[in-house]
Amino acid sequence: MLGDTYILFQIAGIGIVIAMIHTVLKQMGKEDIAHWATLVGFILVLFIVMDNLADLFQQIKSVFLFR
Amino acid sequence: MVIFQVVSFAMIASFIFILLKDQHASVAFVIVLFTGIVIFLVLIQPIAQVFGLLEYIAQKADVNGMYVETILKIIGIAYISEFGAQITRDAGLSSVASKIELAGKVFILVLAVPILTAVIETILRFIPA
Secondary structure (H helix, E strand, O other): OHHHHHHHHHHHHHHHHHHHHHHHHHHHOOHHHHHHHHHHHHHHHHHHHHHHHHHHHHHHHHHOOOO | OHHHHHHHHHHHHHHHHHHHHOOOHHHHHHHHHHHHHHHHHHHHHHHHHHHHHHHHHHHHOOOOHHHHHHHHHHHHHHHHHHHHHHHHHHOOOHHHHHHHHHHHHHHHHHHHHHHHHHHHHHHHHHOOO
């Protein structure tokens, strides 16, 4: 359970950092790079969560006797 | 007690969700999804024990294995479709959530067909031809 709270805070940190980078880059006038940075950050977060989702589906498959 | 960990984890996740909601809605939704996944992962172990007990009892009462297996599958499908439907409803897409629930119901119905046929056959056997 503890490890998962680490991951939760990691995701929150990435989200906050993305938001800050987005605003900073927007002020600098580089609007498109800001969107790219947001996209990359979001994909990174998705990678983390998808591993957990795959793990969950695998466990459910093993528990509920899916042939 | 694990329940305290689960509740505190959900509390933390909801705080972070509120924090990130206005700045970055998509990451906030991913946090909701992650919380659902983690709480499910915690639940899987006790559920596996309960199902082990169910199977043990079914073997003792020499119930046909096929029935117990179908029941477990139906519970699994209900679990997953409920999980998916609630998550998409959180994202605001209630129409997609109801589609997921519809799919879950259809798959459960498909699984229940052999049991229904078995029941009907036994009933017909009672009626003297």
